[in-house]
Amino acid sequence: xxxxxSRSATKPVVVxxxxxxxxxxxxxxxxxxxxxxxxxxxxxxxxxxxxxxSYAIIRYRTVADHDNVTARSLLGxxxxxxxxxxxxxxxxxxxxxxxxxxxxxLRLPAVTFAVLPLLTxxxxxxxxxxxx
Numbered sequence: 001x002x003x004x005x006s007r008s009a010t011k012p013v014v015v016x017x018x019x020x021x022x023x024x025x026x027x028x029x030x031x032x033x034x035x036x037x038x039x040x041x042x043x044x045x046x047x048x049x050x051x052x053x054s055y056a057i058i059r060y061r062t063v064a065d066h067d068n069v070t071a072r073s074l075l076g077x078x079x080x081x082x083x084x085x086x087x088x089x090x091x092x093x094x095x096x097x098x099x100x101x102x103x104x105x106l107r108l109p110a111v112t113f114a115v116l117p118l119l120t121x122x123x124x125x126x127x128x129x130x131x132x
Contacts, residue, residue: 011065011122012063012064012065012122013063013064013065013118013119013121013122014061014062014063015061015062015063015064015108015109015110015111015115015118016060016061016062016109016110017057017060017061017109017110019057021057022054022057025050025053025054025057026050028049028050028053029047029050032046032047032049032050055074056074059072059073059074060072060073060074060109060110061109061110062108062109062110062111064118064119064122064123065122066082066122066123066124067081067082068080068081068082069081069082069085069098069106069108071098071106071107071108071109072109073107073109078106080098080100080106082123082124082126084100084101084102085098085099085100085101085106085126086099086100086101087099088108088111088116088127090112090113093107094112095107095108095109095110095111095112096108096111096112096113113130116128116129116130116131117129117131117132120132
């Protein structure tokens with residue numbers, strides 16, 4: 001086995017949202033504080049929104065190894081084998097959508113076009129590298 005395939009067989013690739021997104025959530029929370037301080041009785045529940053956004057930033061991710069891909073969403077996760085994936089596409093959103101052989105689709109959180117070389121390496125060439 002060469003170095004690339006032995007690395008991809010042992011170490012999964014984890015693709016997640018940038019932790020820098022928490023800074024934007026912090027500014028959003030500061031903006032909401034003006035509403036909360038203006039009228040605390042109805043404005044205080046609005047502070048749940050930044051907490052939910054930070055939870056989403058932490059939770060959304062795609063984990064790919066040599067055999068499987070796991071897409072983790074806000075409330076659950078789904079694991080599929082590479083052999084079940086017919087292809088990847090990018091629509092108006094920036095995240096990839098995996099078209100499965102049974103006709104269903106699976107959104108791959110945080111997988112952008114720039115991440116495809118990593119998926120090519122870990123999948124053993126099942127995902128084509130558009131930069132090669």
